[in-house]
Amino acid sequence: MSNTIETLLEENEKLKHKIEQFTGLLDSIPDPVFMKDDDLRWIYGNPVILNLYGIDPDNYMGKTEDQLLPAEFAESCMESDKQAVKARGVTKSTERARDEFDKIHFYEVFKVPFYQKDEKFRGLIGVGRDITERKEVQEKLEEANVKLEEELTIRRKLEKENALQKKIMQQQSELASKSEKLVQINRELEEENKQRQKLEEQLRVLANTDSLTGLSNRRHTMNLANLEFERSGRTSNSLTLLMIDLDLFKCINDTYGHQAGDQVLISFAKCLKDNLRKIDIVGRIGGEEFMVLFSGDTKEQVEVVIEKLHVATRAIVIPNTDISLSMSVGVYQLENYKIGLEKATASADDALYLAKENGRNRTEWV
Structure with a gap:
């Protein structure tokens, strides 16, 4: 009972930390x-x-x-x-x-x-x-266009009167000045459009990214994996699903604190990005749990990549600690293309459980 309460408290602290990070980011947006x-x-x-x-x-x-x-x-x-x-x-x-x-x-x-x-x-x-200033600029631009048309009408009349030639030249000078102002307004509008596009990209990243590790979050990872499973159902392309769990992560948090635990997660995420391809789907789907999906690879090719990940994980060094890091991996390779992501994930989870039961720091296939 006490272990369950401690686990719930730890999970609550993690959630509280993530919420504080998230709201802190939003609070800083101007x-x-x-x-x-x-x-x-x-x-x-x-x-x-x-x-x-x-x-x-x-x-x-x-x-x-x-x-x-x-x-x-x-x-x-x-x-x-x-x-x-x-x-x-x-x-x-x-x-x-x-x-x-x-x-x-x-x-x-x-x-x-x-x-x-x-x-x-x-x-x-x-x-x-x-966008108040922009609307005001647009209104002024419309007013300027109206005035410009009026001045052009005046100019046409003045051109018929030689006695007013000097005034016509003055009008031309004024028109040139207004043209420069219009060019400047257009530049300002273009810059504002760039800022808007940047803001839209920030929103997209915010919705799809795990704020601590920079990997895809659970929702985005599952969406990408579902699309890959649908594509595999049409093309019969091979898929291999990995469920990865960092061994004894709770002990690391208990012994060294959550700051060290966060550094472990960040370092492991970098390890995944350094050793996987851009076409591979990888994301953080839980506290210390990660998912990887390979497409079009044989079992032998996947085994080579997993071994590289084991070696790279054991080589991770967390400054000012003596943390020895390892990972357990459960692997499911798709053979029946009618099986969906949910069943494949459950099978990989079963293999992950077996890897932990058999001593951790290992890989089990189903």
Whole structure:
């Protein structure tokens, strides 16, 4: 019973650490960021968006826009949430807010819905960017175009009157100056578009990557593996699934602390990336558990790679510790192409359990 409680406490600390890392990252983003649950109720807002709408940071969890935002903004925000969920992908909307001087600001908001493997909607993440200046620039550009047309009309009339030639030349000089301003505005718009694309890439990485190791997270790993299994079902291409567990990882955490444990995970992830190909699917799917999927390799080829991983793992050195690291591996090689990822994973897990029962630091096949 005490071991179970200790395990639960350790897992709770790990989860708390990951949540603190994740929210710390989101808190540092200089743009509004928010997350909602499957009922579209708030579960997170970074300081930027809380300050923007004057939301009490201690009293917003579980509430909806109509409970948190001014009525003039709440309805449009809730409607764009529904559209994002319906679209099942990244959507873009324009939403508004008032600053402390009662000035309306416009925000370009990207929203990404999350779905589980069973296709059930689980929540929504959104990030916005203040585009008020851009809209003002666009309005000024439109005004400038109107004025430009008016000035061109004047110019055509002045060209008919020799007495006004000097004024025509002055108009030409003014037009040249405005053309330079338009070029500068276009450069600014291009730079803003680059920043937006960078933000979209950050969102994609955030959704697919394990923040500690830099490997694919469990959800992204399983999605990639499912696609590979579907492709194998059509092409009969061979697949080999590895379930890897770091031996005695709990003892490492207990003896050297979670900071050393994190360094072990980071070093082992680097070991995997250094010894595997870019076409191989590799991800962290649990605390100290990793998954690798090979496509098109024979058993002999896979055995060579696994042995390299064993050697490289034993060679890992964690500074200021005497940690001796090893791994246990369970391997399932696909022979019946109608078997799905779930059954293949269960078989590889059985082999992993056998490897640990037989003394760890070894590989078992099923």
